[in-house]
Amino acid sequence: MLSSATYVVNGNISTSMRVMSSRTDQRQYHHGDLRAALLKAAESGLRAHGVAQLSLRDLAREIGVSHAAPRRHFPERQDLLDALAKNGYTRLGEQIRDAVARGDDGLAARLRRAASAFAHFAMDNPALLELMNATKHRPGVPQVSRSADVAFGPLVDLMREGQERRVLQGGPVEEIGLILYATINGLATLVNAGLVEAHRLDDLTDTAVNQFLRGAAP
Amino acid sequence: MLSSATYVVNGNISTSMRVMSSRTDQRQYHHGDLRAALLKAAESGLRAHGVAQLSLRDLAREIGVSHAAPRRHFPERQDLLDALAKNGYTRLGEQIRDAVARGDDGLAARLRRAASAFAHFAMDNPALLELMNATKHRPGVPQVSRSADVAFGPLVDLMREGQERRVLQGGPVEEIGLILYATINGLATLVNAGLVEAHRLDDLTDTAVNQFLRGAAP
DNA sequence: AACATAAGTAGCCGATGACAACATTCAGTC
DNA sequence: GACTGAATGTTGTCATCGGCTACTTATGTT
Numbered sequence: 001m002l003s004s005a006t007y008v009v010n011g012n013i014s015t016s017m018r019v020m021s022s023r024t025d026q027r028q029y030h031h032g033d034l035r036a037a038l039l040k041a042a043e044s045g046l047r048a049h050g051v052a053q054l055s056l057r058d059l060a061r062e063i064g065v066s067h068a069a070p071r072r073h074f075p076e077r078q079d080l081l082d083a084l085a086k087n088g089y090t091r092l093g094e095q096i097r098d099a100v101a102r103g104d105d106g107l108a109a110r111l112r113r114a115a116s117a118f119a120h121f122a123m124d125n126p127a128l129l130e131l132m133n134a135t136k137h138r139p140g141v142p143q144v145s146r147s148a149d150v151a152f153g154p155l156v157d158l159m160r161e162g163q164e165r166r167v168l169q170g171g172p173v174e175e176i177g178l179i180l181y182a183t184i185n186g187l188a189t190l191v192n193a194g195l196v197e198a199h200r201l202d203d204l205t206d207t208a209v210n211q212f213l214r215g216a217a218p
Numbered sequence: 219m220l221s222s223a224t225y226v227v228n229g230n231i232s233t234s235m236r237v238m239s240s241r242t243d244q245r246q247y248h249h250g251d252l253r254a255a256l257l258k259a260a261e262s263g264l265r266a267h268g269v270a271q272l273s274l275r276d277l278a279r280e281i282g283v284s285h286a287a288p289r290r291h292f293p294e295r296q297d298l299l300d301a302l303a304k305n306g307y308t309r310l311g312e313q314i315r316d317a318v319a320r321g322d323d324g325l326a327a328r329l330r331r332a333a334s335a336f337a338h339f340a341m342d343n344p345a346l347l348e349l350m351n352a353t354k355h356r357p358g359v360p361q362v363s364r365s366a367d368v369a370f371g372p373l374v375d376l377m378r379e380g381q382e383r384r385v386l387q388g389g390p391v392e393e394i395g396l397i398l399y400a401t402i403n404g405l406a407t408l409v410n411a412g413l414v415e416a417h418r419l420d421d422l423t424d425t426a427v428n429q430f431l432r433g434a435a436p
Numbered sequence: 437a438a439c440a441t442a443a444g445t446a447g448c449c450g451a452t453g454a455c456a457a458c459a460t461t462c463a464g465t466c
Numbered sequence: 467g468a469c470t471g472a473a474t475g476t477t478g479t480c481a482t483c484g485g486c487t488a489c490t491t492a493t494g495t496t
Binding site for chain 1: 268344345348350351352353354355359362363366389390393394396397399400401402403404405407408410411412413414421422425426429430431432433
Binding site: 034065066067068069071072073 | 474476
């Protein structure tokens with residue numbers, strides 16, 4: 001499973017190859033780790049121009065490889081998008097987990113940090129989040145879905161811990177974690193869609209967590 | 219511009235007449251209301267095959283009009299998508315407003331109905347909701363954004379009323395309404411993305427509203 | 437009736453995703 | 467070290483798409 005990540009090849013090789021190809025032109029037939037290079041370039045393109053502008057041929061050109069080469073690693077465009085989404089969930093999960101673990105203070109404080117981490121991930125990677133939230137009808141779903149659990153996990157764990165420590169009501173832990181996730185995700189979506197100004201996200205996230213803990217009733 | 223004799227001699231006419239002569243085909247030069255027909259066909263295609271598969275040329279073919287005709291009404295593809303999103307917000311707003319007005323019982327009950335209406339809209343129109351949530355970088359944003367307020371409005375009104383009747387805490391009304399909207403929207407997104415099974419949405423929505431009102435703390 | 441304008445048509449262009457056939461390299465195996 | 471099958475990359479092709487320009491036809495105003 002992790003084997004593909006074992007032989008880590010720096011993406012620098014491709015760029016330097018492109019540069020010197022004007023002279024020595026020792027462009028190798030095999031790239032080394034085209035898959036990783038594609039993912040890296042795709043993520044950068046995603047951030048720069050959005051998912052709609054993401055073209056396999058563009059990426060191939062940028063990396064300096066033929067237009068059909070990406071096909072070996074991502075037979076269809078959607079496969080690349082799925083891989084990006086999966087990576088996104090992994091990173092989001094890490095960031096939430098890190099935020100939670102960044103201190104051993106009260107549960108509310110860690111909850112706040114987790115939500116804030118999510119919000120910042122969303123602001124840093126709007127197009128990626130949109131991709132992660134995109135409808136998936138294809139068979140690639142289970143793969144992505146499983147990696148998404150990595151992102152929910154830390155929140156659900158937090159809920160469970162809160163219940164055990166009696167600082168949260170009892171209740172369906174997974175549901176409640178999901179709801180918190182959905183709330184922040186929804187706020188980020190509103191920002192990305194341009195319906196809410198970005199500078200409000202921090203404040204909204206904070207209010208949302210308060211709301212989540214204390215409720216709206218008097 | 220030139221005399222009519224010019225296009226009588228024009229050989230192209232024979233080909234177009236061949237097409238028309240295939241049957242009675244009272245195909246008029248002017249469609250009547252192509253814009254509405256496009257929106258209708260687009261919404262149906264959206265529901266059937268998702269936004270990615272939505273092609274202006276397909277719609278034109280389906281309606282029986284030349285491939286460039288849609289351009290008169292939607293100069294760019296994104297303009298059609300914007301119009302669809304705007305319509306979506308209008309309808310969503312109506313449905314939420316109707317649900318709220320469907321009885322004069324307690325605020326909590328109306329809140330539940332509003333949330334449920336949203337959830338059902340999301341399940342009935344997954345691709346449309348995705349479109350409404352899509353990132354918009356173009357100048358079309360303000361148009362769509364304003365129509366989106368129509369959807370938020372009923373929720374915000376409900377919050378305000380709750381505060382006035384003292385069944386909700388004081389606080390930033392618009393923020394709190396936005397947060398509730400975001401929560402349901404987020405849950406629907408999780409379902410549409412295939413990360414949560416559809417049959418769970420009703421239950422999750424209910425739990426979310428409870429959570430929203432009572433809070434998670436003991 | 438004349439004419440300006442809205443609405444539809446035809447044809448072209450460049451780009452794209454998907455595909456097939458072919459070439460090169462790599463990794464075992466003998 | 468040579469052989470061979472599997473990975474990986476390349477070239478060429480195709481249908482489709484969005485967007486553009488030039489042209490044609492209908493509509494409505496005067």
